[in-house]
Amino acid sequence: MPINPTPEEARSSLEAAAQAQAGLRQSTSPPRLQLALASAGAGIVVASRGIPDPLAWLRWVIIAIVVIALLALILANPSKRAVKRGLKHEARDLRYSVAALIAPVVFVMGVLVALELIASSAAQGAPWWAFGIGGLAVAAVFYPLGRWNWRILGKPRDPEV
Amino acid sequence: MAAPKFNDQIHSPVRLRICSTLAAVDAIDFTALRAGLDVTDSVLSKHLARLEAVGFVSITKKTAPGHLRTWVSLTPVGRQVLAGHLAALREIAAQSGM
Numbered sequence: 543m544p545i546n547p548t549p550e551e552a553r554s555s556l557e558a559a560a561q562a563q564a565g566l567r568q569s570t571s572p573p574r575l576q577l578a579l580a581s582a583g584a585g586i587v588v589a590s591r592g593i594p595d596p597l598a599w600l601r602w603v604i605i606a607i608v609v610i611a612l613l614a615l616i617l618a619n620p621s622k623r624a625v626k627r628g629l630k631h632e633a634r635d636l637r638y639s640v641a642a643l644i645a646p647v648v649f650v651m652g653v654l655v656a657l658e659l660i661a662s663s664a665a666q667g668a669p670w671w672a673f674g675i676g677g678l679a680v681a682a683v684f685y686p687l688g689r690w691n692w693r694i695l696g697k698p699r700d701p702e703v
Numbered sequence: 704m705a706a707p708k709f710n711d712q713i714h715s716p717v718r719l720r721i722c723s724t725l726a727a728v729d730a731i732d733f734t735a736l737r738a739g740l741d742v743t744d745s746v747l748s749k750h751l752a753r754l755e756a757v758g759f760v761s762i763t764k765k766t767a768p769g770h771l772r773t774w775v776s777l778t779p780v781g782r783q784v785l786a787g788h789l790a791a792l793r794e795i796a797a798q799s800g801m
Binding site for chain 2: 547548552553555556558559560561562563567
């Protein structure tokens with residue numbers, strides 16, 4: 543017997559479908575704070591390379607602060623849920639957190655490494671084809687890492703249901 | 704934009720939520736899907752089996768260190784059918800003039 547939903551039923555079905563996707567995004571998207579911290583951390587580390595030699599220790603302080611903050615975020619995030627869900631789920635949550643954290647870092651670092659390679663190669667008068675080889679080398683390293691992250695997180699697709 | 708076409712197989716509330724969730728990702732771990740939908744193993748397995756039988760989802764089992772992991776994804780056909788079904792639902796919902 544064919545199903546003939548009423549407009550109200552159709553509307554509630556659409557809402558349920560949208561909520562299912564929203565719930566997935568909420569559980570798999572990298573937390574904004576982590577993403578912001580990771581990006582800022584990568585930026586600070588790179589920027590700190592311009593610090594003059596007498597203040598070189600400052601670079602390590604900045605790196606230490608960023609690393610400690612990121613580790614604290616990784617460890618704090620799953621432990622709240624772990625109490626409710628049990629230890630079995632903690633591993634999955636931890637994996638999600640690590641993947642959520644690594645994804646933006648991998649992306650930012652990949653871009654920075656590529657830019658730095660291009661800048662240094664250009665400064666040394668590298669031929670044009672060297673940029674292509676450099677780009678491929680960077681992609682060969684960072685693409686699998688990115689895929690690994692998205693595989694765990696669930697790669698986002700069409701934003702519309 | 705897919706042509707509106709109502710699909711009885713997808714219209715079941717759980718199956719619609721499964722397909723909507725899968726539409727947002729390439730593939731998702733069975734455990735993560737179950738947690739996201741808040742259903743039991745048996746309910747999810749039953750509905751996935753039904754969707755797999757009609758070719759809307761594909762289920763692959765891969766070995767991870769120490770255990771077998773089940774990955775679920777929407778097939779291209781399933782993605783198309785879901786888009787058509789949602790378009791049909793939007794048309795029906797619009798009939799009330801709201």
